[in-house]
Amino acid sequence: MRGAERTQANATICPFVGDIVAGMPAETVPSTTLTPSPAASPASPASLASVPVTGWGRTAPTVARLIRPCTYEEAAAAVRACGARGGIARGLGRAYGDAAQNAGGAVLDMTGLDRIHAIDVDGGTVRCDAGVSLHRLMEVLLPLGWFVPVTPGTRYVTVGGAIGADIHGKNHHVSGSFSRHVLSLELLTADGGIRTVSRGTPLFDATTGGMGLTGVILSATVRLLPVETSLMSVDTERARDLDDLMARLTMTDDRYRYSVAWIDLLARGASTGRSVLTRGDHAPLDALPTRARRHPLEFRTRRLPAVPAHVPEGLLGRTTVGVFNALWYRKTPRSRTGELQRISSFFHPLDGVPHWNRVYGRSGFVQYQFVVGYDREEALRRIVQRISRHRCPSFLAVLKRFGEGDPGWLSFPMPGWTLALDIPAGLPGLAAFLDELDEEVAAADGRVYLAKDARLRPELLAGMYPRLAEFRELRRTLDPGGVFVSDLARRLGL
Amino acid sequence: MKDAFGTPQSLLVLGGTSDIALATARRLIARRTRTVWLAGRPSPDLDEAAAHLRGLGADVRTVAFDALAPASHETVLGKVFAEGDVDMVLLAFGVLGDQANDERDPVAAVRVAQTNYTGAVSAGLVCARALQVQGHGSLVVLSSVAGERARRANFIYGSSKAGLDAFAQGLGDALHRTGVHVMVVRPGFVRSRMTAGLPEAPLATTPEAVASAIELGLRRRSETVWVPGTLRLVMSALRHVPRPLFRRLPL
Ligand SMILES: Cc1cc2nc3c(=O)[nH]c(=O)nc-3n(C[C@H](O)[C@H](O)[C@H](O)COP(=O)(O)OP(=O)(O)OC[C@H]3O[C@@H](n4cnc5c(N)ncnc54)[C@H](O)[C@@H]3O)c2cc1C
Ligand SMILES: NC(=O)c1ccc[n+]([C@@H]2O[C@H](COP(=O)([O-])OP(=O)(O)OC[C@H]3O[C@@H](n4cnc5c(N)ncnc54)[C@H](OP(=O)(O)O)[C@@H]3O)[C@@H](O)[C@H]2O)c1
Numbered sequence: 001m002r003g004a005e006r007t008q009a010n011a012t013i014c015p016f017v018g019d020i021v022a023g024m025p026a027e028t029v030p031s032t033t034l035t036p037s038p039a040a041s042p043a044s045p046a047s048l049a050s051v052p053v054t055g056w057g058r059t060a061p062t063v064a065r066l067i068r069p070c071t072y073e074e075a076a077a078a079v080r081a082c083g084a085r086g087g088i089a090r091g092l093g094r095a096y097g098d099a100a101q102n103a104g105g106a107v108l109d110m111t112g113l114d115r116i117h118a119i120d121v122d123g124g125t126v127r128c129d130a131g132v133s134l135h136r137l138m139e140v141l142l143p144l145g146w147f148v149p150v151t152p153g154t155r156y157v158t159v160g161g162a163i164g165a166d167i168h169g170k171n172h173h174v175s176g177s178f179s180r181h182v183l184s185l186e187l188l189t190a191d192g193g194i195r196t197v198s199r200g201t202p203l204f205d206a207t208t209g210g211m212g213l214t215g216v217i218l219s220a221t222v223r224l225l226p227v228e229t230s231l232m233s234v235d236t237e238r239a240r241d242l243d244d245l246m247a248r249l250t251m252t253d254d255r256y257r258y259s260v261a262w263i264d265l266l267a268r269g270a271s272t273g274r275s276v277l278t279r280g281d282h283a284p285l286d287a288l289p290t291r292a293r294r295h296p297l298e299f300r301t302r303r304l305p306a307v308p309a310h311v312p313e314g315l316l317g318r319t320t321v322g323v324f325n326a327l328w329y330r331k332t333p334r335s336r337t338g339e340l341q342r343i344s345s346f347f348h349p350l351d352g353v354p355h356w357n358r359v360y361g362r363s364g365f366v367q368y369q370f371v372v373g374y375d376r377e378e379a380l381r382r383i384v385q386r387i388s389r390h391r392c393p394s395f396l397a398v399l400k401r402f403g404e405g406d407p408g409w410l411s412f413p414m415p416g417w418t419l420a421l422d423i424p425a426g427l428p429g430l431a432a433f434l435d436e437l438d439e440e441v442a443a444a445d446g447r448v449y450l451a452k453d454a455r456l457r458p459e460l461l462a463g464m465y466p467r468l469a470e471f472r473e474l475r476r477t478l479d480p481g482g483v484f485v486s487d488l489a490r491r492l493g494l
Numbered sequence: 495m496k497d498a499f500g501t502p503q504s505l506l507v508l509g510g511t512s513d514i515a516l517a518t519a520r521r522l523i524a525r526r527t528r529t530v531w532l533a534g535r536p537s538p539d540l541d542e543a544a545a546h547l548r549g550l551g552a553d554v555r556t557v558a559f560d561a562l563a564p565a566s567h568e569t570v571l572g573k574v575f576a577e578g579d580v581d582m583v584l585l586a587f588g589v590l591g592d593q594a595n596d597e598r599d600p601v602a603a604v605r606v607a608q609t610n611y612t613g614a615v616s617a618g619l620v621c622a623r624a625l626q627v628q629g630h631g632s633l634v635v636l637s638s639v640a641g642e643r644a645r646r647a648n649f650i651y652g653s654s655k656a657g658l659d660a661f662a663q664g665l666g667d668a669l670h671r672t673g674v675h676v677m678v679v680r681p682g683f684v685r686s687r688m689t690a691g692l693p694e695a696p697l698a699t700t701p702e703a704v705a706s707a708i709e710l711g712l713r714r715r716s717e718t719v720w721v722p723g724t725l726r727l728v729m730s731a732l733r734h735v736p737r738p739l740f741r742r743l744p745l
Contacts, residue, residue, distance in 0.1 A: 050629070060500070062673045085628075104673070201539060351674075362715075431525065
């Protein structure tokens with residue numbers, strides 16, 4: 001069994017030395033060879049009728065044919081049969097805006113491709129299908145002493161989505177974005193063929209952060225991070241205001257692998273920008289109490305009941321959110337060090353409440369995330385002041401320092417400050433207000449994050465992403481018929 | 495594509511010189527709309543309207559469209575959709591007619607009905623089909639409070655709007671879950687070219703107010719919009735007034 005699996009791994013993309021995990025559930029074992037034979041009759045993938053599709057923010061629904069390929073052959077057949085309005089890959093739909101929807105065309109739900117093909121437990125790499133979630137990877141890898149190299153604020157994203165948006169985590173200042181840890185990937189392109197794409201090639205850099213528009217990622221080999229325990233050792237402190245916060249982050253961020261600050265954007269006056277910093281690293285074994293050392297790598301999560309499907313509008317208004325934010329700030333001790341926290345509470349507090357996005361009601365919500373460079377603190381200050389003056393009922397706004405960017409042409413992170421906030425879409429005047437913020441960001445040579453976007457003015461895009469022209473050019477050559485297209489691509493002319 | 499707030503990037507106006515439609519276009523161009531098609535009967539007014547919107551920064555094209563020639567709708571409108579996605583169609587054409595005269599001139603009365611109702615049935619169906627193929631888009635139909643309950647003073651126009659309104663509601667239901675959103679807009683008295691010289695009714699409003707109600711309705715994905723909003727209450731009361739009394743109301 002072990003040998004057989006290893007042979008299979010060798011036979012496909014990259015040779016695996018090391019061991020292959022034993023006792024893996026049957027679903028993670030590849031059932032077919034990975035090279036599609038063009039002669040094979042296209043198996044008809046499990047396909048649903050036309051359904052409305054939205055992103056996590058639940059704005060701007062459009063209807064598409066949802067197809068859920070379960071093999072590479074089915075994926076290739078689906079791409080070939082996309083039709084005039086093309087297709088786009090979709091992972092777990094955690095992009096907030098319209099990146100993973102395609103009006104009138106096909107949407108390929110990639111979660112059916114969910115096999116973990118091989119784990120190199122010595123070298124610390126995993127090769128898996130693009131539809132595997134980071135949650136699943138954590139379940140499988142943590143007991144082996146490995147952790148995903150980058151995790152966003154939710155575990156419920158797929159490897160394909162992580163590469164497509166080139167996601168970042170709280171460790172960006174140290175570890176860069178997800179693509180930095182991707183050794184190679186398999187890409188299903190517009191011609192229906194499958195290419196192995198390795199680092200340092202234009203296609204790799206167009207695909208990482210390319211929002212699914214270069215093709216469908218089928219699988220990837222990802223380098224992992226070794227950990228001794230499944231707990232985090234966390235330091236918490238409070239910052240009085242924005243300047244205090246920025247000073248603390250600038251001075252001491254390099255001491256921590258993970259760092260993020262939560263800002264109360266409803267606080268005004270002298271408290272503008274008051275925040276709670278949580279920073280930490282994976283706890284070493286000797287940091288655990290004796291009893292816990294017996295099962296140091298156990299991965300435990302807790303989930304509360306889901307938010308009901310229909311929630312009245314306006315639950316999260318200025319008053320409720322203001323009270324929540326103030327309580328959150330006050331309940332945090334001025335400073336606390338070395339607290340042990342679960343991975344889920346440190347990285348993914350929101351995952352505890354399934355479908356939490358429903359609390360915003362029918363109109364949904366938008367997330368606004370931008371980054372401005374380190375020499376542009378003034379712009380950041382102005383924006384924070386404007387948001388606080390505008391009284392955006394935004395809870396869980398986060399500020400973080402980015403490290404060096406990665407080469408992805410449309411990859412979001414660049415060295416500087418990034419701020420992300422959720423706002424109910426029904427807030428009067430919000431559209432125009434966010435346009436004003438865009439102007440500030442663009443003037444400061446910053447950019448907004450496409451995985452969160454649902455409303456950017458297209459004219460601003462090229463300034464924010466200087467390699468946009470190359471991206472478009474590559475798409476024209478690789479995909480002359482425009483097979484891969486999404487609502488995001490149509491809206492912004494990607 | 496529409497953004498998170500329902501604002502379209504491309505707009506097709508049927509009735510390209512309509513005051514209400516142009517106020518709406520101006521408002522949307524100030525937000526996200528870049529491509530505008532003005533479909534209407536060729537006239538200097540139509541060209542002027544296009545030039546004006548171009549001055550606001552939109553890419554505007556006109557296309558010859560006559561509500562009274564339903565046989566041509568498929569071809570004329572098909573060409574527009576073939577050029578690219580249309581995020582929003584604003585069905586704005588309509589004629590008020592001249593009730594007193596039209597009661598004595600059935601051919602003229604039928605023209606009102608054919609413009610406002612059958613013309614809209616045909617253009618509405620053509621657009622609905624194209625939007626359905628796109629998998630997204632809003633069809634915004636300018637109905638009227640006059641269709642809510644036919645009045646002695648303008649029942650020819652009122653009945654045509656009643657037909658249009660019922661048609662648009664049914665179409666909206668037919669298109670439920672197809673990604674296409676149909677919004678019925680019921681303005682009261684609007685100070686526009688159509689009502690120039692007429693005595694104002696209570697709660698009279700402006701094309702700009704209708705435009706802003708449309709923008710809000712798009713954001714909320716509303717199915718029905720009254721302008722001004724209070725008309726919803728007024729009309730639900732009027733609907734229940736007994737006929738003998740209704741007849742004598744000075745409406
Ligand atoms: C609560 C929450 C917290 C978040 N925190 C962060 C964060 O800290 N940092 C961060 O960077 N992001 C964050 N995000 C955003 C999220 O990480 C990204 O949007 C991610 O892309 C979602 O992955 P997904 O599998 O859900 O992909 P989807 O949302 O389904 O798709 C996202 C994009 O990836 C493309 N894609 C998906 N699968 C494939 C594939 N197989 N091949 C090619 N393209 C594909 C899609 O076409 C689309 O363009 C957060 C989102 C939520 C809801
Ligand atoms: N004004 C009000 O009080 C009011 C109230 C409720 C509802 N409405 C409705 O709102 C809509 C717009 O009205 P408005 O106030 O903006 O009036 P408007 O300026 O007079 O607009 C009417 C439009 O209809 C067009 N039209 C008439 N017959 C046509 C035909 N056969 N083919 C193509 N186009 C034709 C006109 O084009 P031409 O330039 O070619 O004539 C004009 O563009 C109408 O449907 C109206 O019924 C108006």
